[in-house]
Amino acid sequence: MTVIRAHHLGMCFGVRDALSLAQSEGARRPLTILGELVHNPTVLENLRKAGIHTEPELSAVRTEAVMITAHGVSDRRLAAVRERGHQIVEATCPLVHVAHRALRSLAEAGHHPVVIGRKGHVEVNGLVEDYPEASVVLSEADIDALRWRSSFGVVTQTTQPVTRVRSLVDHLRRRFPDSAVHFRDTVCLPTKQRQEAAIQLAGECSVVIVVGGQRSNNTRELVDTIRRVCARVHQVETAGELQVDWLRADDTVGITAGTSTPDAQIEAVEARLRGWDGRYS
Ligand code: SF4
Structure with missing residues (x-):
């Protein structure tokens, strides 16, 4: 392996x-x-x-x-x-501050504030609490439910997948063809790098292990992104959660991890995978 x-x-x-x-x-x-x-x-x-x-x-x-x-x-x-x-x-x-500044400048310019992100996520709450009129969208159905405005000012939760963001901005433009859509891409660079690297990894591997907390939004997003390329993807918080029947001797196993995962957890998972000889002791 x-x-x-x-x-x-x-x-x-x-x-x-x-x-x-x-x-x-x-x-x-x-x-x-x-x-x-x-x-x-x-x-x-x-x-x-x-x-x-x-x-x-x-x-x-x-x-x-x-x-x-x-x-x-x-x-x-x-x-x-x-x-x-x-x-x-x-x-x-500082990259969350960038998103806050972008939303403020769009709202102050008179555009209806829209955040692409997960309702109730702590970062999204921080973004919209100062703008009670703001809309939070995560799907085309959320955009379909918006009412017409002459202009929209759109930012993103920093950990959203870029592909989803682009497709939702396109959908917003199609849904309101006579409205102006001002978009600021505030997905942070570390998220973009991890998403791109995960897609590349998924293309090279027969199975991918994603290390991160079950309640970590960006870890779950990594799992969803990888699943589109590699069906055999598993999320674990610790090395002890790895299961023998996930792996075969001829597998190429990829490892990635969310932005909240400590190095020690990644290293423990990697060490256990490298020590795999058809079973775990
Ligand atoms: S994922 Fe990390 S780098 Fe990106 S905005 Fe959040 S804390 Fe900052």
Whole structure:
């Protein structure tokens, strides 16, 4: 069996920076992270063991220092944190800030704000909370349900697959042919690199293992992207979840991972695959 890695995989710089900021600030003083830093149970457990709190509800936060995650928050939520007298530890990814600025400039120019993304995802909430009129779309049916506007200003959740984004923007233009559609591509570079590398990997492999948390949106998107090229794709959080009957001796097995997956988890999965001799001990 041959094992190969995607050219780009695993933790992005935004998550790495947020994690190291949480660790250094958490070592200095009591710290609460507002919401999950990453959707990866191992990382969250390690933070908990280091005495760092994770709390989704601002009203329940008991520490002075509050960390904003890489996913970012709305201006409204940031103001609410300040009003409670907290010291803010800001870990919003600069590429999420790019999406916020793009949406603001489109809305201020009078275009109806549209976000291509998953309703309820923390990054999408942060984008739209300051624009109650904004629409969030993830499918052609969502676009069909929009009402006519003279102009739309469209941005994307940073972790959306580029192919979906392009096809939805095209659909919006077809659905409202006499409206202006102003599109800003705010899918981040690490996501694009991981998606492209995953497609290439899927074309070279007979089976692909995607390492990442079950609740990680970008990990699930990687699985969906790969499945269009390679039907034998499996998602695992840990090496222990690998199953013998997924593999054959003549397989070429590809490994990729979501942007919230720590290096150690990828390495453990790779080591177990390389040690495979028809069974696992
Ligand atoms: S996925 Fe992209 S936008 Fe999100 S934290 Fe990573 S680099 Fe930043």
